[in-house]
Amino acid sequence: xxWLIAILMGVGIVLILxxxxxxxxxDVIAPxxxxxGPDYWxxxxxxxxxxAAGQRILDLQATRMAHFPDDERTELDTVLAHQRxxxxxxxxxxxxxxxxxxxxxxxxxxxxxxxxxxxxxxxxSRIFTDTLLFLPExxxxxxxxxxxxxxxxxVTTGRGLxxxxxxxxxxxxxxxxxxxxxxxx
Amino acid sequence: VEDLEIEADDxxxxxxxxxxxxxGNVVMRHQExxxxxxxxxxxxxxxxxxxxxxxxxxxxRLRVIHESGxxxxxxxxxxxxxxxxxxLQLIDEAELQQGRQLISAAHIDYNxxxxxxxxxxxxxxxxxxxxxxxxxxxxxxxxx
Numbered sequence: 001x002x003w004l005i006a007i008l009m010g011v012g013i014v015l016i017l018x019x020x021x022x023x024x025x026x027d028v029i030a031p032x033x034x035x036x037g038p039d040y041w042x043x044x045x046x047x048x049x050x051x052a053a054g055q056r057i058l059d060l061q062a063t064r065m066a067h068f069p070d071d072e073r074t075e076l077d078t079v080l081a082h083q084r085x086x087x088x089x090x091x092x093x094x095x096x097x098x099x100x101x102x103x104x105x106x107x108x109x110x111x112x113x114x115x116x117x118x119x120x121x122x123x124x125s126r127i128f129t130d131t132l133l134f135l136p137e138x139x140x141x142x143x144x145x146x147x148x149x150x151x152x153x154x155v156t157t158g159r160g161l162x163x164x165x166x167x168x169x170x171x172x173x174x175x176x177x178x179x180x181x182x183x184x185x
Numbered sequence: 186v187e188d189l190e191i192e193a194d195d196x197x198x199x200x201x202x203x204x205x206x207x208x209g210n211v212v213m214r215h216q217e218x219x220x221x222x223x224x225x226x227x228x229x230x231x232x233x234x235x236x237x238x239x240x241x242x243x244x245x246r247l248r249v250i251h252e253s254g255x256x257x258x259x260x261x262x263x264x265x266x267x268x269x270x271x272x273l274q275l276i277d278e279a280e281l282q283q284g285r286q287l288i289s290a291a292h293i294d295y296n297x298x299x300x301x302x303x304x305x306x307x308x309x310x311x312x313x314x315x316x317x318x319x320x321x322x323x324x325x326x327x328x329x
Contacts (some may be wrong), residue, residue: 089200119200123233152233158196168200176196176207178227180189180235 041066049136058083058136062098072102079109081134083165088120091165093134093141107134115141115163125151129161139166147172154180186235186268190214204228213238217250220264240264244278249297258282271297290314
């Protein structure tokens, strides 16, 4: 009986060896990891964007810009974006850092984010928040973070903001509080 | 304009029109006056100073605290207020209580600095201006 088991084990081992030798799939060598670092970077950058009629609608400045091939994103330091609105209304967006997505449709701003609204007449409005998603193609900027808007002697705070730049419209979504001419402000 | 505070759930600022709309649990405090409403349209001058406010509510409630004497309380479906003249208009189912006197009318004008009150009836026949002098302790609670 023992010799029968021994023969069976031997046959099994031979079959496995044959199967291994016949394995058509060569060992695929994994492609080298795509580099996670930038493939190029620049300093002192000014980018300008024009509409179909050749009008300059947005210019973007940064002290440093780096492009990352793994997802085609562009990271910026010390960002300054300037968007022209209708009736000589100008919007300026500033932040410590920015990120432009690969399709260029989104600019994610973070770090001491400030938005300046400069109408042709009347006082300037200053908006302060922590992060801001800027969508230049649809003239919109939005955040879920706390916001503070200063205009002349009026200070408005709240949480969550949607700014429609072309329509010159600001919406604060929650916890709104406005104070004007308050002695302890 | 000093000491103005507004609280609300939502804020919608239209830069072109120079109007901000506050919605949801709106409370405006201005000096001794407090107004509770569902919605407030806040108009500012081109220089950014408060000009006037229009309140809507079911109803809008008003309370004015005086240095001496009882508070003035009021309510209406709409209240309009001018910051420069401190002039209040209570519109539609308006009521104004000063001490034991309760005035009801379609429209009540209340000039706060002069304490002048003018009430007007509405267009329909039954509309009247009513003034009632309440007994002591019968004062209604118009706002908080």
